[in-house]
Amino acid sequence: MELLERYLQAVGEHLPARGRQDTLAELRANLEAEIEGREDAAGRPLTEAEVAQVLEAHGMPVLVAARYGPQHFLIGPQLFPFYWYTLKRSFPWLLAAYAVVQLVHAILESSSGPDLGQQIGAAAGHFPGVALTFWGVMTLGFAAFEYAQGRYIPKLALPKWSVRDLPPLETGEKRPSMVNGIADLIVSVLMIVWLLAVPNHPYLIIGPGAKMVHGMPFGVTPEWHVFYWQIIGLLIAMLPLKVAMLLPPLRRVRGWLQLAVNGMGILILVVMVQVRSFFVAGNEISAENLRSLAGINAGITLGFKVALAISVVKFLWDLWKEITADRNRHTSYATVR
Amino acid sequence: MGPTIKDGVNGTGGQGGNELFDSLRLELRRGCLILAVLAQLRAEHYGYTLRKSLAEAGLEIEESTLYPLLRRLETQGLLTSEWREEERRNKRFYRLSAEGERILGLLLAEWNGINESVTRIVAGEEAVVGDGIAVGER
Secondary structure, eight states, rough: OHHHHHHHHHHHHOOOOHHHHHHHHHHHHHHHHHHHHHHHHTTTTTOOEEEEHHHHHOOOOHHHHHSOOOOOOOTTTEEEHHHHHHHHHHHHHHHHHHHHHHHHHHHHHHHHHSOOHHHHHHHHHHHHHHHHHHHHHHHHHHHHHHBBBBBBOOOOOOOOOOGGOOOOOOOOSSSHHHHHHHHHHEEEEHHHHHHTTTTTTTTTGGGGHHHHHHTTEEETTTTTTHHHHHHHHHHHHHHHHHHHOOOOHHHHHHHHHHHHHHHHHHHHHHHHHHHHOSSSEEEEEHHHHHHHHHHHHHHHHHHHHHHHHHHHHHHHHHHHHHHHHHHHHHHHHHHHO | OOOOOOOOOOOSSHHHHHHHHHHHHHHHHHHHHHHHHHHHSSSSSEHHHHHHHHHHHTBBOOOOHHHHOOOOOHHHHHHHHEEEEEETTEEEEEOOOHHHOOOOOOOOHHHHHHHHHHHHHHHHHHHHHHHHHHHOOO
């Protein structure tokens, strides 16, 4: 019976200390009865090979011991769908936040630090580590919640929900893409950062030509800071609206949020149209350059006026479509009821 | 002794088919095993004799599945157990508790309901298949 003793010892190594002796005593009684049953059937004592066969059929010690313990999991089946949903939903946000932070850092450091391309490459190389850390923290958070519920906090109760709160049926309309929305948000943030950086880093707008600006016979109007800050303010005000457009609970009002963003875009054009003179003459300017300057200002203003007219027409068209779609949704809902 | 239900690969149809069958079969057996164990423990047994009596009734269960299951059912209050000496050996005897009796009654009612429904569904399908052949033969 040395094999049986060795087997029980191996199983015992993987059993929790609490109740170990009790479990091993029961296992011993059952295995001895099994061996005796076979001996009775054979009419002779079992050989060592036959005893080994009985024990091997019973299972690998670590697996046998595991079956006596409680079921182990980091995140249980009830919590797992929420964990997975949170991971899936938060990953694009992590990517967006990381991209914005790294790109802003790269732009601000590009004049003194390493090459912009090198910085972007390094940031991309570090992302897997950041994503892994994020995944680990999320998993640990959910595992801690799983452990605590029922012990220290009440068990997770499913939130009350109603089918009537679900987003309206998207018929015929292309579902807005989350990736496009996040890309739009990133571009908007970068645009603001770029505009904020331009006054101190003129090369960001005209590249190496910035050094030649000082020798030019005309310059930017001294009132630039008025419309500049108005535009920055409007662009920043757009950001919360663009974030809201990405939130699933606000999907039903996405069309109206988009209209609000477009409306702010129109306000930017209104500001630009009101400027009229973008460039003013310097102290030593020829009559020919003065005429050219007037032409440039008039051309820019005309361009903004045309853009404003097109944007207003498009805005009114979108507004009409949204009102019609809203009315149709209410009509079809009433019909279903 | 009737046909025996035992662990292992049955049927034909490649390794993937066998794996799928084994996994579905395991799922199907899981609840049935608990029902059979509870029903068998209306009379007192210890692990080895319980396994033998279930096997004789046509339901073979691996020791490594049955023995931990007994402990779990006891923890859940469905079984009671006591250590007693029999044939010069200490053995742990299990039997159904009062709560176990109640739960077994409910489970058996559920089992019979499911069994009748599945039988009706399968019989209905066979009738439909039979009608289809009859129509095709006309």
